[in-house]
Amino acid sequence: MSIWEYANPKKFMQTSAVVVPWVAGLAVLCLAAGLVWGFFLTPDDYKQGSTVKILFVHVPTAMMAVNAWIMMLVASLIWLVRRHHVSALAARAAAPVGLTFTLIALVTGAFWGQPMWGTWWAWDPRLTSFLILGLFYLGYIALWGAIEDADTAADLTAVLCMVGSVFAVLSRYAVQFWNQGLHQGSTIMKVGEKDPLDPAYYVPLVVCIVGFIALFVALVLIRTRTEVRARRLQALLARERVAE
Amino acid sequence: MMPELGKYAVAVVSSYGVSLGLLALLVVLTLWQGRRIKRQLDAVEARQDGGRNG
Amino acid sequence: MRALLLRDLRLAFRAGGGFGLGLAFFLLVAVLVPLGVGPEGSTLARIAPGILWVGALLACLLSLDRIFALDFEDGSLDLLATAPIPLEAVVAVKAAAHWLVTGLALTLAAPVLGVLLNLPGQGHVWLVASLAAGTPALSVIGAFGAALVVGVKRGGLLLSLLVLPLYVPTLVFGAEVVRRGAMGQDVATPLLLLAGITAGAWAALPFAAAAALRVNLR
Numbered sequence: 031m032s033i034w035e036y037a038n039p040k041k042f043m044q045t046s047a048v049v050v051p052w053v054a055g056l057a058v059l060c061l062a063a064g065l066v067w068g069f070f071l072t073p074d075d076y077k078q079g080s081t082v083k084i085l086f087v088h089v090p091t092a093m094m095a096v097n098a099w100i101m102m103l104v105a106s107l108i109w110l111v112r113r114h115h116v117s118a119l120a121a122r123a124a125a126p127v128g129l130t131f132t133l134i135a136l137v138t139g140a141f142w143g144q145p146m147w148g149t150w151w152a153w154d155p156r157l158t159s160f161l162i163l164g165l166f167y168l169g170y171i172a173l174w175g176a177i178e179d180a181d182t183a184a185d186l187t188a189v190l191c192m193v194g195s196v197f198a199v200l201s202r203y204a205v206q207f208w209n210q211g212l213h214q215g216s217t218i219m220k221v222g223e224k225d226p227l228d229p230a231y232y233v234p235l236v237v238c239i240v241g242f243i244a245l246f247v248a249l250v251l252i253r254t255r256t257e258v259r260a261r262r263l264q265a266l267l268a269r270e271r272v273a274e
Numbered sequence: 275m276m277p278e279l280g281k282y283a284v285a286v287v288s289s290y291g292v293s294l295g296l297l298a299l300l301v302v303l304t305l306w307q308g309r310r311i312k313r314q315l316d317a318v319e320a321r322q323d324g325g326r327n328g
Numbered sequence: 329m330r331a332l333l334l335r336d337l338r339l340a341f342r343a344g345g346g347f348g349l350g351l352a353f354f355l356l357v358a359v360l361v362p363l364g365v366g367p368e369g370s371t372l373a374r375i376a377p378g379i380l381w382v383g384a385l386l387a388c389l390l391s392l393d394r395i396f397a398l399d400f401e402d403g404s405l406d407l408l409a410t411a412p413i414p415l416e417a418v419v420a421v422k423a424a425a426h427w428l429v430t431g432l433a434l435t436l437a438a439p440v441l442g443v444l445l446n447l448p449g450q451g452h453v454w455l456v457a458s459l460a461a462g463t464p465a466l467s468v469i470g471a472f473g474a475a476l477v478v479g480v481k482r483g484g485l486l487l488s489l490l491v492l493p494l495y496v497p498t499l500v501f502g503a504e505v506v507r508r509g510a511m512g513q514d515v516a517t518p519l520l521l522l523a524g525i526t527a528g529a530w531a532a533l534p535f536a537a538a539a540a541l542r543v544n545l546r
Binding site: 162165166168169172173176177182185186189190192193194196197198200201203204205207 | 472476477479480483486489490492493494496497500501504518521525532533536539540543544546
């Protein structure tokens with residue numbers, strides 16, 4: 031019994047059919063709990079007022095936007111090395127989810143920046159690199175859509191994903207060159223250090239992060255199932271055309 | 275029921291609103307696409323099986 | 329390999345193969361921006377580094393899809409793939425030809441346009457230096473993008489969408505060199521990083537582009 035068995039489409043469909051309801055349930059539960067907690071039950075920050083409540087959407091989506099790309103990179107590598115179709119399809123399925131998360135992180139950031147920094151948008155390193163990440167997602171999705179042959183598309187997008195990862199990291203450091211920017215550093219890993227995130231925010235934030243992770247996994251699994259079915263549909267239709 | 279959001283109410287509510295809206299759109303699209311493909315696949319499978327048996 | 333390089337260069341110069349086109353576009357950008365922004369010298373001097381770099385980048389983008397598309401259509405790319413030289417070398421030679429035709433021309437033309445945009449005198453040296461160090465990266469990254477979309481019909485817009493995010497580091501560092509150079513600051517760090525990106529791109533991307541070409545020729 032190895033992990034590669036799940037790369038078999040049939041095995042994947044069987045297992046994911048069992049897993050999806052649980053992950054989706056966890057996502058709904060955690061998101062409902064975390065967001066309600068964050069929105070209704072957290073105190074205002076003494077400096078940022080009620081805008082601190084945006085934290086509970088902004089931080090998890092921003093994290094998952096980056097993690098989704100990393101997941102796509104890993105899936106692309108698996109596809110290139112081991113030629114498992116499910117892996118390529120999972121990378122394809124993750125891209126729109128990652129793009130949506132990037133968009134949410136940017137929009138909530140704008141709503142947060144407007145009262146705090148007095149501007150919707152600043153060419154700050156973090157903001158700029160997220161915009162560029164969004165462009166990478168767009169290009170990746172567009173390339174998938176443009177190529178008809180499924181295996182060719184999988185190969186080319188996998189190569190693009192690898193090259194894009196390198197350049198995304200480069201861009202991240204390139205834009206840091208301008209200045210330190212308005213965006214504060216991450217405080218979530220500072221628990222136990224000085225100036226940590228207050229527990230009143232920390233606990234609901236963790237619940238939200240778990241919720242968004244579960245949401246991502248559930249959506250990717252569902253979308254991958256759709257992609258597997260679509261591939262089978264194509265194959266059956268092709269067979270029909272040959273038979274006629 | 276509504277918490278006191280002070281002068282930043284618009285920013286907070288609209289960022290939650292936009293986020294939930296986008297997420298809902300993504301979820302609905304995902305489920306809708308899934309259903310559509312599954313229906314098509316079921317139809318084709320039934321047709322081909324029927325053809326073979328009949 | 330030399331024969332291939334000469335052939336590509338000849339094709340580019342004949343048939344109006346985009347050689348003049350990129351240069352003309354670069355000139356147009358440099359002329360249009362002052363018309364839009366207004367003739368004020370200090371404003372122009374401040375935005376000149378960015379405008380010149382963006383203009384060079386877009387001019388480079390114009391001729392990218394020609395790198396492989398024509399050879400793919402008439403089948404000579406299949407011949408090149410089975411030729412005794414490795415496909416990676418073919419990519420490198422074709423990217424080099426593209427650079428000689430566009431990047432080098434842009435680099436040589438840039439100081440003239442710098443005058444039009446009121447770029448301070450000391451910036452001109454660094455403008456040429458940064459373009460000389462940066463445009464080779466634009467060509468090889470573009471060759472990679474062109475290799476990805478070579479099988480797509482009307483892939484021009486898609487090519488731009490794929491390639492532009494990859495151009496970001498080059499653009500940022502390149503414009504930074506000129507900006508600092510024009511203000512008389514130290515340019516060593518961004519210039520070295522720019523050259524590093526170019527060297528890294530030339531070392532790695534021919535392999536990725538050749539892999540993409542093999543997939544497309546399958």
